Amino acid sequence: MDSPQVHRSSKSEQRQEDILVAAALVFSAKGYRCSDVDEIAEKAGVGKGTVYRHFVNKETLFLATVEKAMADLSAFVNDSLDKVTCPLTQFRLAMARYLQYFDRHPGTVELFIQERAEFRRHSKPLYFVYQASHREKWLELYRRLADAGQLRVQEPEQALDLIGDLLFGAVFSHRLAGSSASLAARSESMMDMIFYGILTPHQ
Amino acid sequence: MDSPQVHRSSKSEQRQEDILVAAALVFSAKGYRCSDVDEIAEKAGVGKGTVYRHFVNKETLFLATVEKAMADLSAFVNDSLDKVTCPLTQFRLAMARYLQYFDRHPGTVELFIQERAEFRRHSKPLYFVYQASHREKWLELYRRLADAGQLRVQEPEQALDLIGDLLFGAVFSHRLAGSSASLAARSESMMDMIFYGILTPHQ
């Protein structure tokens, strides 16, 4: 039924994909510096020269790897939101999916760390570039909550930043501290605390 | 009266201190890999050989630099707590000081990032080692809050983790995203949200 031209990527695209997958594996396992292009090539099942045909540099290859990870995360979180309309449900869903993504792809944290560590001068890390690109959409949702009287805090921006920081912190701490537990398991409890606070409200 | 050994650092100790200060500057400015031992030696005003007399290798020097930063942060946060007894005030103070520390020493974030990026295999990063070492003390405080009926959430551990993640996320996001604003300025608002939630409580 499916015509090959439409649904199958060309051989070249497939090669590129293979290389990116191998690169993500190696880079997240060994870090940027300690990863040899040779090893990535071998893991991708291609010659070293082929890697350089598709990506001008080790650096470019790495950045493409991070970009892909970021796009994957972004899609994983955002594609889930279309089916629900209630803003609060969207928040819950997005947070849960975000945590889930890192449970499934723990190496992604390493990629972000490596990007920051090795390419510090290259403008803002892609993680934050993507975050900024979605900011307005999320702010709009917060404003709808505020209009409905559901937001206790005055400034939607502050709530947004808080949740952003919390998620970032949770995911990175989790991975960097070497915890092997599931992040998503903490999802409900985190949401409860962030929504209603950790202290008993003033009577 | 005072014996010199106790109160005056020896020339050697001073040298070591100078090297660590220079190392912190260079490592946080350029990252571990791009920092030359030559440059650190020069900045410390000593010969390269002297650096190697005090630290067996570049790795050890780096780790000592991070260790010192971590000890500084730890002292800056904890030394402030002795004067107050109210647990809640202690929390507030600790969080404020934590954020303040990174406002004053923003390069510290880079050191932690670099440590994780380059020495991933070396057990847990020092940041988390220190965090773990203080965990019991903080948990005790949370339990006192719970006993006093001030804690809304059932599990002190979850509240502790939440705050840990939030602070970590705030500080790292702040630096990594390249924001130049003051972190401490967000302190009050963050505490209000984390204590009482971002949503209006169920009536």
Next chain:
Amino acid sequence: MDSPQVHRSSKSEQRQEDILVAAALVFSAKGYRCSDVDEIAEKAGVGKGTVYRHFVNKETLFLATVEKAMADLSAFVNDSLDKVTCPLTQFRLAMARYLQYFDRHPGTVELFIQERAEFRRHSKPLYFVYQASHREKWLELYRRLADAGQLRVQEPEQALDLIGDLLFGAVFSHRLAGSSASLAARSESMMDMIFYGILTPHQ
């Protein structure tokens, strides 16, 4: 009447010619090492594989390019001589044409330099191979001059070598020193000096 095989170059011969022309351009512009076979193929309007169908490797291609240049020079100089019979006029003509050739094809100097630089071990450079192949013919002319009492010097061989060295030196110096003036313009003056000397004769 004319059979196509004789007067029309086959498609393949045309291809080969195109490649040699492109090669001469690229090799003289960039030098042997810095010339990519890719670029020559592109300039010739063929695929890289086609270049390798016609020339077993880059080295062979380069040598064929030099050979062609040498044959061109040789023809340009020698074809002019048939119309005159006076040996002295032949000399004058040959020298003028030699200089003219390099005015028109300055890149040829580069090819000779490159050949020597890169293929030093490959027997004698083609320039000198060609020179040697014409030597006997020129010597014969000198002997006729000597027989006619027109040669001041005793040894025709020495005169021949002198002129050879002079022409070689003039052409190469001219190009290598980056002079943009015309070589042929110096032709008359050079001949006067070499024929009758630069000093006033003894009484």
Next chain:
Amino acid sequence: MDSPQVHRSSKSEQRQEDILVAAALVFSAKGYRCSDVDEIAEKAGVGKGTVYRHFVNKETLFLATVEKAMADLSAFVNDSLDKVTCPLTQFRLAMARYLQYFDRHPGTVELFIQERAEFRRHSKPLYFVYQASHREKWLELYRRLADAGQLRVQEPEQALDLIGDLLFGAVFSHRLAGSSASLAARSESMMDMIFYGILTPHQ
């Protein structure tokens, strides 16, 4: 008698000298491209890093090698001239010494060829830079000859260029054609021809 400080170069200068000598050997034997820095280092009896301590690049090392050769040649030719005053004798001496130099250091020709072949874009080759730097001095000598009525040709510049081209051509042809005979042996005959011409003067 001689104090070591004055007559002995420092260890570092000696090292640099050693490297340059080894480089001249290897570069003229194998050409720039085919020479490995490793091999030069080994031949100089130092580690590879030491070569890079003294010369930032392979390129810089090569150019320094050529520069040294050029300075040697220049000194060899010019230092001989102080003892004589007669311009004609100076010419004879200079030409003889020039040819002699290349008899003794035939590899020097290779260095010049290599420089031109590999660094074509780098302004004028050093050979011609040196030549230009001496031009005025030589012209002055020619003018003295002209004033004394010893110069047949009107333009001293043309005579100078002729001799320059001839010497260059003789030396390079000699080496490039692979001749093993002595250049200096041709010295007298060359001078006779260039001074008084190859043809019998008009009655």
Next chain:
DNA sequence: GATGAATGAGGATTCATTCAT
């Protein structure tokens, strides 16, 4: 003890050549 010249292992990158299509 202090110095910095010397060392050499390690790795990214290029490009001539091959060969499946």
Next chain:
DNA sequence: GATGAATGAATCCTCATTCAT
């Protein structure tokens, strides 16, 4: 025959570490 994607050998250079002075 023609093509150009794939290959991998070859090599310059960096920089942590050593050790003679």
